Amino acid sequence: MNKPFYDPEKSYDENYEQGPFGDLADGVDLRESFDYAQDRPKYNFLGFKINTPFGIPSGPLLNSKFCKAAFEKGFDVIHYKTRRSIEFPSNKHPNVLFVDVEGDLTLQRAKKPLIASKNTEKDAKDFSITNSFGNPSPQAQVWMEDMKKAIESAGNGQLLIASVVGTIQAGFRDDDYHKDFAKTAQFAMEAGAKVIELNLSCPNVANEGIVCYSPGAVLNICKKTKEKIGEIPLLIKIGYFSKEQQELLEGIIKSILPYISGISAINTIPAKVLDADGNQALPGEGRLTAGICGASIKWAGLDMVKRLKQIKKKLNADFAIIGVGGVMDVEDYLEYRAAGADVVQSATGAMWNPKLAQQIRQKEKTKEEIISQFSPAAV
Numbered sequence: 270m271n272k273p274f275y276d277p278e279k280s281y282d283e284n285y286e287q288g289p290f291g292d293l294a295d296g297v298d299l300r301e302s303f304d305y306a307q308d309r310p311k312y313n314f315l316g317f318k319i320n321t322p323f324g325i326p327s328g329p330l331l332n333s334k335f336c337k338a339a340f341e342k343g344f345d346v347i348h349y350k351t352r353r354s355i356e357f358p359s360n361k362h363p364n365v366l367f368v369d370v371e372g373d374l375t376l377q378r379a380k381k382p383l384i385a386s387k388n389t390e391k392d393a394k395d396f397s398i399t400n401s402f403g404n405p406s407p408q409a410q411v412w413m414e415d416m417k418k419a420i421e422s423a424g425n426g427q428l429l430i431a432s433v434v435g436t437i438q439a440g441f442r443d444d445d446y447h448k449d450f451a452k453t454a455q456f457a458m459e460a461g462a463k464v465i466e467l468n469l470s471c472p473n474v475a476n477e478g479i480v481c482y483s484p485g486a487v488l489n490i491c492k493k494t495k496e497k498i499g500e501i502p503l504l505i506k507i508g509y510f511s512k513e514q515q516e517l518l519e520g521i522i523k524s525i526l527p528y529i530s531g532i533s534a535i536n537t538i539p540a541k542v543l544d545a546d547g548n549q550a551l552p553g554e555g556r557l558t559a560g561i562c563g564a565s566i567k568w569a570g571l572d573m574v575k576r577l578k579q580i581k582k583k584l585n586a587d588f589a590i591i592g593v594g595g596v597m598d599v600e601d602y603l604e605y606r607a608a609g610a611d612v613v614q615s616a617t618g619a620m621w622n623p624k625l626a627q628q629i630r631q632k633e634k635t636k637e638e639i640i641s642q643f644s645p646a647a648v
């Protein structure tokens with residue numbers, strides 16, 4: 270297996286200071302060498318021209334060094350890691366461990382604990398991990414400065430999306446908490462972000478819960494944020510909604526249609542994570558349950574993309590769908606696109622395979638060449 274560009278052996282702070290690692294960090298800018306048709310970029314996403322509708326979701330790209338390296342390797346739609354309005358520490362190391370899931374991590378399977386370890390025997394396409402950071406954040410001025418640099422490193426046909434989350438602070442009522450999402454989004458706008466995502470689905474934050482399942486909170490947060498960011502397209506990142514929660518999902522989407530331009534799905538699937546001796550694997554309070562991502566959650570991401578597409582049709586609505594979860598190779602990307610994802614992103618897969626964007630570009634190019642042989646005008 271390749272060395273991942275986020276090194277699980279190191280702390281979050283060490284990764285922030287020293288990363289990225291492995292082949293993502295070799296300094297080679299592949300963008301010049303991509304042999305593309307003259308009319309690139311060709312995909313339209315939220316009004317931005319994009320080379321390839323593929324990239325990395327919020328999380329593994331900790332700062333501008335990571336973002337620049339990802340752009341250089343052809344990840345065209347990338348997120349800067351979720352940021353807060355105030356400085357916030359990371360959960361204790363370890364933050365990333367492999368977990369032993371065979372096949373799909375269904376909701377039924379996720380009710381039983383998973384066993385975590387530092388290594389895996391699995392093939393690069395088949396493994397899953399837990400990630401548990403608690404949304405660490407530098408002070409706003411610090412990340413805003415750095416986000417500016419990250420945005421500047423985007424090439425032609427590339428887009429950086431800012432992800433933000435609210436922070437419960439002493440004396441806060443719900444409305445203050447919701448306003449804090451809006452305030453953080455405003456900071457991202459001031460840093461130059463062209464698209465902003467509200468992280469409504471992080472399972473690792475002890476006090477704050479997963480807001481995407483609370484219709485009132487989602488509506489208030491979206492409304493308050495849109496008031497602050499005006500014309501800037503707003504996305505929400507949500508977790509998996511079970512079939513029984515379909516009505517809830519539909520109701521939430523209907524209520525926020527005036528404010529959002531797109532939905533990213535999914536974040537992780539929460540499960541209890543133990544070590545080989547049956548003890549809590551991740552140290553600290555509130556960390557027995559952690560988010561699982563990688564190959565075993567692809568079923569859930571794909572299912573959500575299909576259901577979002579159905580909702581879009583039913584409501585006659587116009588919002589972009591960003592498909593995330595278990596995209597480990599080119600075939601997974603194609604499956605998501607076929608299911609209705611406007612953009613596809615990979616966190617776990619990309620971390621261990623920095624060539625994934627290059628491989629997808631190659632596949633897209635081959636497809637275009639085949640189409641152009643039959644109908645030159647179509648490409």
Ligand SMILES: Cc1cc2nc3c(=O)[nH]c(=O)nc-3n(C[C@H](O)[C@H](O)[C@H](O)COP(=O)(O)O)c2cc1C
Nearest residue numbers: 326327328351400535536562563594595615616617
């Ligand atoms: C190292 C790591 C850090 C993450 N941090 C965040 C984050 O800050 N904000 C967020 O919305 N999602 C975060 N995620 C979740 C991913 O964006 C993604 O939704 C999830 O990992 C599923 O995709 P995957 O199966 O390709 O990993 C993180 C994931 C990983 C692997």
